Each structure stands twice: as structure tokens, then as C-alpha cells.
Amino acid sequence: MFNLSGRKKKNLPAPKNLTQAIVQESSRHIRLKKWTDGVKTFAIALVAIVSVGITLSDTASESIGPHIAIVPLNGAIETGSKETDGWKVSRVIAEAMEDDNVKAVVIEANSPGGSPADAEHIYKTILSYRTGEEVSKPIYMTVRSVCASACYYIAAAVDEVYAANSSLIGSIGVRMDGWDFQEVMGKVGVKRRVFHAGEHKALLDPFKDVSSEERAFVQDKLLTKLHQQFITAVKNGRGGRLVDDPNLFSGLIWTGEEALQLGLIDGIKTPTEMESYIEQRHGVEKYIYHGRQKFKLSNLFSMDSEDFMDMLASSIYHEFKSDVKNMSEMASFK
Known part of the structure; x- marks a missing residue:
């Protein structure tokens, strides 16, 4: 027994x-x-x-069928971010472009800017598909509240950009922030000691003076060059749609209505209006968020409990918000 x-x-x-x-x-x-x-x-x-x-799992994603891929771009664009890291976003875009079930890609942007390098990575990924011959499907961007600086660097690469009248667009410029604590240190009677090899290794140290030579180097070799790269990228991406305006690359930011007049965007549409526009153009009504961390049983025994729970929670969260129609509203470049 x-x-x-x-x-x-x-x-x-x-x-x-x-x-x-x-x-x-x-x-x-x-x-x-x-x-x-x-x-x-x-x-x-x-x-x-x-x-x-x-x-x-990947197998389940294959059964979704024809759909529009939504790629979120929310928050500051920076390396290491879950949603805006240049390598991660580029990989998501590439996977969506290579997926035969994806009929178009929509980047859902709401970002004040961030890392020039991450923005360049995403920009070049998009442009490679836009100008390539093997994969041909449109990439759109819909702007929520703001798409400025590094975010607009990315926007310049897509086929069409749409925003609301009240969205903020532009800020095509470069900035580098710093502080000068010398007077404060003097008042409290504290002196800083720094040792370095290389005449300019302590460049931009907030506790020492900036020489005229160093100031010229930062301006001419860093900021101006990055700004020129930004301008070239926008011109190459937007082409003849841009208006010849001396303030276009001055770092100013405009409302969606003004951005349309300047050729920075292609139309005024809310995300809901954008959805209707895409449905009419492509005949697809299903919208799926791409970029979620995929659950794979093969990885189950190779991760610790914290990683597993983070991955599972993220996957479930993105699965629940995967259909746009079920939602409530259907140096740095800064």
C-alpha cells in the first residue's frame, strides 16, 4: 500500500x-x-x-497576426533606460521591421531629449530601413506632450511625424551644464585637491577656473560639432519639408501648430486620430506594443528570483496594455 x-x-x-x-x-x-x-x-x-x-512567449506573438507595432519612447533618452536606451530601442525597431506580421511601426514619443549617442543609434537604425530596399514598411511617430532635442533627432528619421497642436517640438541644439563652486568653497574655508596627468584632464572641474583655451575647446570641438551633426541629421531626414528659417536650429521650441508650419512635423493629429489615419491607410485595426521583455521557459532556471519577478511583471504589464484601443486614450540634447 x-x-x-x-x-x-x-x-x-x-x-x-x-x-x-x-x-x-x-x-x-x-x-x-x-x-x-x-x-x-x-x-x-x-x-x-x-x-x-x-x-x-515568442510562439504566442507569432499568432497575433497582422498588426501595427507600437514602440514606446517615454522619458529621457539615455543608456541603461528600460524604454529609451539606444541599443534596446533599435533592436525593438529592427525586430518589428523584420516581422512579416507588422504592417507599420509607430513610435509613441514623449521625451524632453537626452543622450546624443543613443539618439544617433536609433536615428541610423530607422534611416537604414527607410532608405533600404529589402524591407519596405512605413515608420511613423506620434508625439504626446513633448518631443524635443534628442527625441526630435530620432523623429527626423521617420517617414511621418504627427503631434497635437499643444505638443512641444524642436529644441535643435546642444547644451552642457556645470557649476562654479569656487566662491562657496572660499567662504567655508575649504580647498580642493585634485591630481591629474594630462594638462586638461580636469577640464570642467567645478572647483577650478575654466581657461579661455578650455572654453574655446568645449565650444568649438564639442558643442558646435555636436550641433552640426544634429543639424545635418535633421536636414537629411526631413529633406525639402523643412522651411528655410534662421531660427530653426537655434534651440528654440515650438508648439505643434508652429512646428507644422516650419516643416518639423507632417500633420496635427492626436494619438486617437493617428490610429484612425493608420487604419484607413493600412487596413489593420490591431495595435501591439513591442519591446516587452519576452518570457522564455528556457531562461527560467538561469535567473534569480528578483530578475524573474521583474521580467514576469513587465511582461504581464505590457500584455495588458498591448491593445491601444483598450487604453484610456485609444553633453545632451535637451
Whole structure:
């Protein structure tokens, strides 16, 4: 006879009375219940993990069918960010462009700017598909509140940019911030010591003067060159749509209405109006957020519990908001 409790059966003395018999039988049932409850809990957890894994896996994504890929670009554009890291966003765009089920890509932007290098990475990825011959599908951008500086660097690469009248667009310029703490240090009677090899290794140290030579270097070799790269990228991306205006690359920022007049965007549309526009153009009504961290059972035993929970929570979150129609509203470049 099988011992379901998983333990060696104890040779208990025969009960001397009814009370002992009831106690012994109750104890046996309690041990058995604990064991079966543990098995049930493990089985339910395993089924849940496998079910979620299958739902969120690459195989499941292939069954979505024809759809529009939404790529979020929210927050400051910087290396290491979950949503705006240049390498990560570029990879998501590339995967969407190579997916036969994706009929168009929409970058959903709401960013004040950020890293020139990350912006350049995304810009070149988009432009490579836009000008390439192997993969041909449009890349749009819809702007929420703001798309400035590094965000607009990216916007210049897409086929069409749309924003609301009240959106803020532009800020095509470069800035580098710093502080001068010398007077404060003098007032509190503190002196800073810094040792360096290389005449200009302590460039822009906030506790020392900036020489005229160093100031000229930062302006001419860094800021001006980065600004020129930015201008060239915008001109190459937007082409003849840009208006010849001396303030266009001055770092000023405009409303969507003004940006349209300057050729910085292609039309005034809210995200909902953008959705209708894309549906009419491509005949596709399904919108799926791309870029979520995909659940793979093969990785289950190679990650710690914190990574697993972060990945699973992120996957579930993006799965729930995957359909735009179910949502409430259907140096740095700064």
C-alpha cells in the first residue's frame, strides 16, 4: 500500500480508547492534507508559470497576426533606460521591421531629449530601413506632450511625424551644464585637491577656473560639432519639408501648430486620430506594443528570483496594455 504522506509509516500503539483513536486518525489526516496541499500549490504554480510563459512567449506573438507595432519612447533618452536606451530601442525597431506580421511601426514619443549617442543609434537604425530596399514598411511617430532635442533627432528619421497642436517640438541644439563652486568653497574655508596627468584632464572641474583655451575647446570641438551633426541629421531626414528659417536650429521650441508650419512635423493629429489615419491607410485595426521583455521557459532556471519577478511583471504589464484601443486614450540634447 502506498504511503501518500511521503514519510515512513510509524508503528503507533493501538489506541486504548475512543479518544486516542480519534486523535491518531486526526493527526494522520492533518499530515496527509499538508502533503496534498503542498502538491496542489506546486502544481497550480507550475501550471500558472507554463500558461503565462506560453501566452507571452515568442510562439504566442507569432499568432497575433497582422498588426501595427507600437514602440514606446517615454522619458529621457539615455543608456541603461528600460524604454529609451539606444541599443534596446533599435533592436525593438529592427525586430518589428523584420516581422512579416507588422504592417507599420509607430513610435509613441514623449521625451524632453537626452543622450546624443543613443539618439544617433536609433536615428541610423530607422534611416537604414527607410532608405533600404529589402524591407519596405512605413515608420511613423506620434508625439504626446513633448518631443524635443534628442527625441526630435530620432523623429527626423521617420517617414511621418504627427503631434497635437499643444505638443512641444524642436529644441535643435546642444547644451552642457556645470557649476562654479569656487566662491562657496572660499567662504567655508575649504580647498580642493585634485591630481591629474594630462594638462586638461580636469577640464570642467567645478572647483577650478575654466581657461579661455578650455572654453574655446568645449565650444568649438564639442558643442558646435555636436550641433552640426544634429543639424545635418535633421536636414537629411526631413529633406525639402523643412522651411528655410534662421531660427530653426537655434534651440528654440515650438508648439505643434508652429512646428507644422516650419516643416518639423507632417500633420496635427492626436494619438486617437493617428490610429484612425493608420487604419484607413493600412487596413489593420490591431495595435501591439513591442519591446516587452519576452518570457522564455528556457531562461527560467538561469535567473534569480528578483530578475524573474521583474521580467514576469513587465511582461504581464505590457500584455495588458498591448491593445491601444483598450487604453484610456485609444553633453545632451535637451
